[in-house]
Structures are given as C-alpha cells and as structure tokens.
Amino acid sequence: MADLFAPGDRVRATSVDPPHHTRAPRYVRGAVGTVVEREGVFPLADDRARGLPSAPEAVYAVRFAARELFGEGDHDVTVALWESYLRAVS
Amino acid sequence: MGRINDVGGMHGFPPIERELDEPPFHADWEAHVFAMNRALIGRGVYNLDEFRDAVERLPAAEYLAASYYERWFRAITALLVAKGVCTAEEVAGG
C-alpha cells in the first residue's frame, strides 16, 4: 500500500480512546502536527498486542507545537505515529 | 481516558529523582526478570506488544506502587497464565 503522507504534510492525530493497547499517546489526540519523516513500515502495535494479523504499515515522525498540545510552551514534541492514527488536514 | 502508563503531559508527578552511579539492576531478581522476559519473547511464548499490554493492564494503583521490574514480573506471570503455560495456582504457590 502506498504511503498516505509525505514530509511537510499536516496531519491530525486520532481522537479515539481505544479500549485496547495503543501507541498513540493521549496527549496528541486530536492535535494537528507536521510530518517530519517516514520512519519505516512496521506491524501495528494495537493488532499485535491482540494477536490479530497485521500488515506492515507506515510510521511517521510527526512534530507538534507544545502550544497545540498543551496550550502553552515554546518547544516542539515529535511523536512516532502509525498511519492508522493519522488523518489528512486540508 | 487511556491507561495508567499513558502519563505524557500529566500533572502531579514530583521532581525527578536520580541515583548516582546507578547499577543496571538493583537486585539479582531484577536481572532474572529481565532475562526471563527476553527468553520468553525470544521463544514466542508472547510478543513484545502483548507484554506491554500486560504491563499497562495492571490495576492503576498497583502500577503506580510497583517498581519497574515488579511491574514486569506481574505482567509476565499474568501472560503465563493467560497463555496457559502455568495455572494461577502454580504461579502463586511456592
């Protein structure tokens, strides 16, 4: 499957609060960031933790402004997020 | 909202405590828990994501009260029971 995102793209992190294991930290939920790079393809942790078959999927380093995440702070936080956790922002 | 391990950005935790010249393990049992976990994952008894899931599913108060390798040990024993490797009675006995 072709990658959905490229460096520079603006993306929104999922706002879903899943009942199972996930690697999308809650502090990024619903926040908009910028793709820095594609880190490679890896099976989705949410699926592997539940013993479900999981096709490798792209993971991206996504940079968020602290102000977007917390309403304060002058730093950035770069979070590694699977494609399933991200939506395009037009 | 989320699990107890998911603490990024949360308020209320104290200043960071550091230990001078900290050894890799503080007791022999910690090293054994570490090595046992690697062996079990290496043998495919469970995978790393199932292990993380088991750590995160510890009751919140237990998670916060336990030391790092204590959490690991509790997660390992929970997985051994869940995977049918040992019964809960066997794990508890001894």
Added chain:
Amino acid sequence: MGGDHGGAAASLAARVRHVEALLEQRGLVDPLELDRALEAFLARANPDNGARLVARAWVDPGFRARLLLDGNAAIGEVGVSMGGGLQEQRLKVVENTATTHNVVVCTLCSCYPVALLGPSPTWYKSEAYRSRVVRDPRSVLAEFGFALPDAVAITVWDASAETRYLVVPRRPEGTEGLDERALADLVTRDGLIGVAAV
C-alpha cells in the same frame, strides 16, 4: 531500606525463583542460558558505544553526515549495532546545534537505544520524567542542572513506535587538541539522552 521493604523484596525474589523453576520444568528457560545471555548483553550494551559514535561524528564530518542520514548503516563503521535488544531496532540520530536542542523520552513505557546506552536508568522510566519532559522540558532540564538559554529551541522526541533516538551533543569548546578516545570520554549517557550538555 526498612525491614518491611527488605522483607517484600526477599519475598519477590523468592517468587521470581519459583516462576523461573516452573519455566525450567517446562523447558522454556534454562538458567545457565539466562545467565550467559545476561552477561553477553551487559558486556555489549554500554553507553561507551554511544559516546564513541559522538566522538567520531565530532572529528569526521563525513561520518557525521552519514550518521544523521542513516544511523543503522553508519554505526557499523564504529563497530556497534542496534541488535543489543531482542531485535535490530531502527536508529534515528538527532544533533544539537547552537539554536536547537533535542531530548528523548518514552512517555508510554521505557523505549531507549539500549544497545548504544546500556540498560536505562530508573529516572528515565519514572512517571515523573515521562509525564513532565513533554510538557515542560526546560524545567526538567533545570532539575538536571542544565540551564539551556531561552533562545535555544527544544524538540522532545517521544519514542512511541519502533525507532530509537540518540542525541549528538555539541562539542565542548576548548577540545580541539583532544583525540577521538579522549573526546568519547567526555560524553555521558545523560548527554546522549539530551538531559545534559555533553
């Protein structure tokens, strides 16, 4: 340590031995093999690996560029690999400059470039560090005795997926006369995480 605490640790040690014995009976672990694996791991996974990478990057601009571009490929030149854990992990090396500083955390658990830094310290795995450094890195760095000028921008890297991050600190001034080995001796594990200047 109080008597209570010591007693709890002793009972935990006994329970670990008990479970290990159960696993041995089932042929899932071999205590001798565990000891050997642990010894080999501790001998291989060491912060000097990370320090040597940084020293080489400081003296060799070509290596520095390769390291930042493709960490896994470049670190082989210094004779180390990311295979110290269960499997080879992807490495991303990030560099501090006069205007930007990097600091690494794993807010969800304790992910860390263990092959290059050795087992992580307890503070790295603590809720205190994991909760606070993403929100207020300047205060956290100050607690480490590291006062970063306000003009320096901070990027926190949360190791939430399959990549492990390593920081290349800035080369200290006045070290022009030092050779690569002496430079490596200046680099600390905390510097490689980003909570110290070097």
